[in-house]
Amino acid sequence: MLCREQKPWYFIPAVIGSDNVTAMERKILCLLLVLPTVVSYCHQGVNCHLPNCFCQTYFHPLDRHIIPQMVYFGFDDGVREHALPSLDQLFGEPRKNPNGCPLSVTFYVSGDNTNYGILKDFYNRGYELAAHSVTHGHITNARRLKEEAENQRNNIVTKVPGVTKAAVTGWRSPYLLTAGDAQVDVLKDLGYTYDISLTYTKKKLDNLNPWPLTLDYGWPFKCLIPPCVNHRHPGFWEVPVNAMRDYSDEDNCAYFDTCKNETETVQETHEYIMNNFLSHYNGNKAPFGIHMHVGWFKRSENLKAMDRAIDDMLSHKGVYIINVKQVIEWMKNPKNLTELDDFHPWTCFKDREKSNTMTSSEILLLLFVVAALVLYIYIMVKWLKFRKK
Numbered sequence: 001m002l003c004r005e006q007k008p009w010y011f012i013p014a015v016i017g018s019d020n021v022t023a024m025e026r027k028i029l030c031l032l033l034v035l036p037t038v039v040s041y042c043h044q045g046v047n048c049h050l051p052n053c054f055c056q057t058y059f060h061p062l063d064r065h066i067i068p069q070m071v072y073f074g075f076d077d078g079v080r081e082h083a084l085p086s087l088d089q090l091f092g093e094p095r096k097n098p099n100g101c102p103l104s105v106t107f108y109v110s111g112d113n114t115n116y117g118i119l120k121d122f123y124n125r126g127y128e129l130a131a132h133s134v135t136h137g138h139i140t141n142a143r144r145l146k147e148e149a150e151n152q153r154n155n156i157v158t159k160v161p162g163v164t165k166a167a168v169t170g171w172r173s174p175y176l177l178t179a180g181d182a183q184v185d186v187l188k189d190l191g192y193t194y195d196i197s198l199t200y201t202k203k204k205l206d207n208l209n210p211w212p213l214t215l216d217y218g219w220p221f222k223c224l225i226p227p228c229v230n231h232r233h234p235g236f237w238e239v240p241v242n243a244m245r246d247y248s249d250e251d252n253c254a255y256f257d258t259c260k261n262e263t264e265t266v267q268e269t270h271e272y273i274m275n276n277f278l279s280h281y282n283g284n285k286a287p288f289g290i291h292m293h294v295g296w297f298k299r300s301e302n303l304k305a306m307d308r309a310i311d312d313m314l315s316h317k318g319v320y321i322i323n324v325k326q327v328i329e330w331m332k333n334p335k336n337l338t339e340l341d342d343f344h345p346w347t348c349f350k351d352r353e354k355s356n357t358m359t360s361s362e363i364l365l366l367l368f369v370v371a372a373l374v375l376y377i378y379i380m381v382k383w384l385k386f387r388k389k
Contacts, residue, residue, distance in 0.1 A: 042217040051332035052235045056220040058208045058284055066336035069280065069319045070287040070327050073105040074196065075294050076132055076172060076255075078113030079122075086297035090310055091321070097314075099341045101126075101348040103321040108132035108172040108196075111152055116159035123163055126349025128323035129156055130170030131192075139173060140227075142182040149190055165191065170324055173197040176241060176254060180227030184215060184236050194237035194328055199224045201243045201252040205279050209242040209286045212331050237328050242289055245279075247272040257296040269305035270312075277313055287327050322346060 042048050042055035060067060073091075091103045104126050109119065111134035123129055133139060133148040134155065153168045171192050173179075178197050179186070187195055200210055200221055210221065215236050219229040229238070243252040246259040247268050253259040263269040273290075280288040297303045313319050318337045329345035340346060 042220075048214075048216060050334075053214050053216045054212070054237075054331055055217070056213045057211055058286070060211055060285065060334070062334055062336065064285045066338075067285040067318075067334075068330070068337055068340060069285055069316065070330065071277070071313055071319060071321045072287060072289050072324050072327055073321070074108060074172065074289060074291045074324060075105065076108045076291070077110050077136065077293055078115075079107060079109065079118055079294060080113065080115050081118065083294040083297070084118065086303055087294070089303070090297075090306060095310070095314065095321075097320045097322070097346075098318065099320075099343075099346060101346065103310075104128065104323040104326065104349075105321070106130055106170065106323040106325070108170070109152070109156060110134065110136045110174070111155055112136060116155075119156070119160045120162070123160055123167075124349075126323075128170065128325045129160065129163060129168060130172065130324070131156065131168060132172050133174050136174045138175065138177055140177060140179050142179055142186050145179050145183055145186045146190065149187060149192065153190070169193040171195050171197070176225055178225070178227065178229075181229055181231045181233070184229055184233040188233065188236055194239060194324070196239040196241060196324060198228065198238055198240060199243060199254050200240040201254070202245070205245040205249045205275060206283070207279075208284045209280065210240055211284075211286050212237060212239045212328065214238070237331070239287075239289070239324055239327065241291055242286070244272075244276045244290075247275075249275075254291070256290045256292040263305075266301045266305045266308075269302060270308050273305065273309040274312055277309070281316060281319070289324075320346065 042053075044055045044057070044061065048055050087105075091105055093102070095103050097103060102125065106128040107119070107122060108130045110132045119129055131149055131152040134152045135148065137144075137148075139145050139148055149171055153165065156168050157163050157165050169192055171187055172195070173183070176197050176199055178195075183195065183197070198219055198221075201224065202209060213220075215229055215233040215238050218231055218233075219238065221240070241254055243254045244256055244259075245251070246253050246261045247263045248261050251260055259272075263272050277288055280286055297306070310321070314321070320340070326345050330343070333343075335343045
């Protein structure tokens, strides 16, 4: 607005006098005003480079026809025994992704009402375990966030055998209420690599959703639940909570299972899921997130609808149901559909574990080499002593 030729110019005339501003001076001042904004704007491949930086966008640099359609489930809160049959039915055998590996999901675990023995089984299947606080309260300041994020990760690491601190890298705020910029600072200091708490909504089903991004240039979208992120946080990933549109396309549902306009039948629920999925699949291929609670499956009609929807989604070419950490790994190193069979972060969990650990034969070989080296050094020392005599 300041760069128009007509008056008024509010603060620039105070510098050089409103009656003496020439057209050239106006252009120069306009450039000086706009330049900081241009320089601070994210330009992929210019001032933002993968794997540590990805700009806000509705269109991924890869052609949409060769991009896999990533679908991820993010389950919040505690997990108890009653959830197992539903989860086994939906995500267990014999369902597979196109690369032949099992489906994977993410659990944002709160401290209360959780059976950590069940989480051990989930982790062994290749599911992602992430943190969702200990108390599930309103966390709006740095001190409280540090306490909740650190203690809940410790809960997971100490109570789920085999899970390391480095494996728990994701955080979701209860009620999607954040501590703003302090949230990112605290999470980075604790070693978390991504947050999935900031909400994005669209006005119509056919509108596009943004891709995950790093916060190198702050949160570029409308702040729906203040405080939000305004400052730069290089290298820290934010996965937008892309709200779904309800069955009638009249309202947004930040959480999949909390729409004001609820569905009543299996058919309506199935259409609700598939309509939102197809808006991604036929749109910009941005990852399709289903943010929800396991308790929603207690209603048999809901379970039937989701069961049908998962089959329908997987029937489409290039659809992968993966966890959020796997989504981010793809974002860091994008691969087209023909390269995914060998994409290590998406390979079967046992294969990934195997490649990261030594077999017994490899350990024996290493010990043999070390022993041989020690023996060689011992012989050389003895020989040098003998020559000196």
